[in-house]
Amino acid sequence: MRTDNxxxxxxxxxxxxxxxxxxxxxxxxRIVYTRRAMPAVELVNFALDGGDxxxxxxxxxxxxxxxxxxxxxxxxxxxxxxxxRGWSVTAVGHSREVTDPADLARLRExxxxxxxxxxxxxFIRITPGILTGRRLG
Numbered sequence: 001m002r003t004d005n006x007x008x009x010x011x012x013x014x015x016x017x018x019x020x021x022x023x024x025x026x027x028x029x030r031i032v033y034t035r036r037a038m039p040a041v042e043l044v045n046f047a048l049d050g051g052d053x054x055x056x057x058x059x060x061x062x063x064x065x066x067x068x069x070x071x072x073x074x075x076x077x078x079x080x081x082x083x084x085r086g087w088s089v090t091a092v093g094h095s096r097e098v099t100d101p102a103d104l105a106r107l108r109e110x111x112x113x114x115x116x117x118x119x120x121x122x123f124i125r126i127t128p129g130i131l132t133g134r135r136l137g
Contacts, residue, residue: 014133019089022076022133024048027112029076031055031126033095035066046074047112052125053091054098056112059122067095067124074126085137091128098123 014022023029028045042063044055053074057063072095079086098104107123114120 011134011136014087014089014135016131018135019091019131019133020048020051022078022087023053023089023091026076026078029053029074031063031067032073032075033063033066033070035062040066045112045115046076047110049107049111049125052127054107054111055124055126056107056114056120057122057124058118058120061122064097064122064124068097070095072126074128080137083137087133087135089131089133091126092130093126093128095124095126098125 028043030041031044032039032041034040040062044057044063046053046055048054055063071092074091074093075088077086077088098107104123108121111123
């Protein structure tokens, strides 16, 4: 929703649909969670699945353990510093381990492909309770 009378230097708030469309346009984002009572941020590749954010990771890793049933934040963006243009989307919601066999089989085929080496057969699903975004330029 534009409230700046066309001034390209002002931030525009994005609708939920715009946020989801922009999230679907990039392959990586940042998951923010609590690890040992401290904030932690990790860069992850992801995919959208029915409006949820899905991350594929190592089931025995720190990320999987720390996010199981937790409230997390997720952020993705693009930025063109030379043009002073870009966008940022933040999602906050509950994360949960994907355990349904049919869902796991489908996500192994259609979900995010692991970029990091090693076994990555664990999926974390984040359902955004809060989804906000802004666009500059």
